[in-house]
Amino acid sequence: MSTPIIDIYTLHEHSYLSPVRCQNFSEAAAVCLSQHHSANLVPLTVIGDLEGEFLLHYEQASQEIADSRTDLVEAAEDGGVCLALLVVEYLTGEKVVRQAVRQTGVDYFLGKKEQQQIFYQSRLEVSGILQGTKNLIRQRMKEK
Numbered sequence: 437m438s439t440p441i442i443d444i445y446t447l448h449e450h451s452y453l454s455p456v457r458c459q460n461f462s463e464a465a466a467v468c469l470s471q472h473h474s475a476n477l478v479p480l481t482v483i484g485d486l487e488g489e490f491l492l493h494y495e496q497a498s499q500e501i502a503d504s505r506t507d508l509v510e511a512a513e514d515g516g517v518c519l520a521l522l523v524v525e526y527l528t529g530e531k532v533v534r535q536a537v538r539q540t541g542v543d544y545f546l547g548k549k550e551q552q553q554i555f556y557q558s559r560l561e562v563s564g565i566l567q568g569t570k571n572l573i574r575q576r577m578k579e580k
Contacts, residue, residue, distance in 0.1 A: 441477070442522050443493045444469075450525040451532045461521070463497070464514035467505040470497040480519070486527045492519070513562075517543070520562045530558055 444465045448458035469478055469492065478492045497505070505511045521532050521544070530546040542559040 439479075439489050439491050440526065441491045441493050442480075442526065444518055444522065445494070447518050447522055451521055453532055453535070458518075461514050461518035463501050464505055464511045465492075465518040466494045466497040466515075467502055467511045468508070468515040469494050470502070471508070480523070482523055482527070486524075488523070488527055490523065490526070517562050520560065524560060528558070532560070 448455040480490045482488045532544045536542045544560040546558040
């Protein structure tokens with residue numbers, strides 16, 4: 437079985453969020469990926485309760501996009517949202533339905549569109565970091 441290729445600019449097809457919001461997350465992911473990779477296909481390994489191997493496809497961030505995303509901490513947070521929403525939808529079939537209110541202990545609600553008004557199947561908390569060790573990533577997961 438071949439490794440699935442995920443195009444970061446297709447987030448709007450994998451989410452019920454607005455296309456503009458999805459484009460913002462996709463651009464942030466492109467900026468972060470462009471910081472560390474020159475190839476347009478980057479391997480991504482997901483480990484934990486759900487596991488998978490993917491290739492992320494992206495175009496190098498243009499100078500205009502890079503200049504709009506010079507705060508790399510914010511870019512990592514938004515880019516992390518992009519990757520999380522794409523991978524979660526691929527692994528579970530659930531799409532983000534709505535953003536959660538701040539300080540509820542969750543960032544997004546996942547489910548099916550018809551459930552949007554009443555019930556959500558899952559909740560998602562996202563933490564994006566630009567670069568880190570396995571220990572740093574484990575520490576962030578414990579915090580979340």
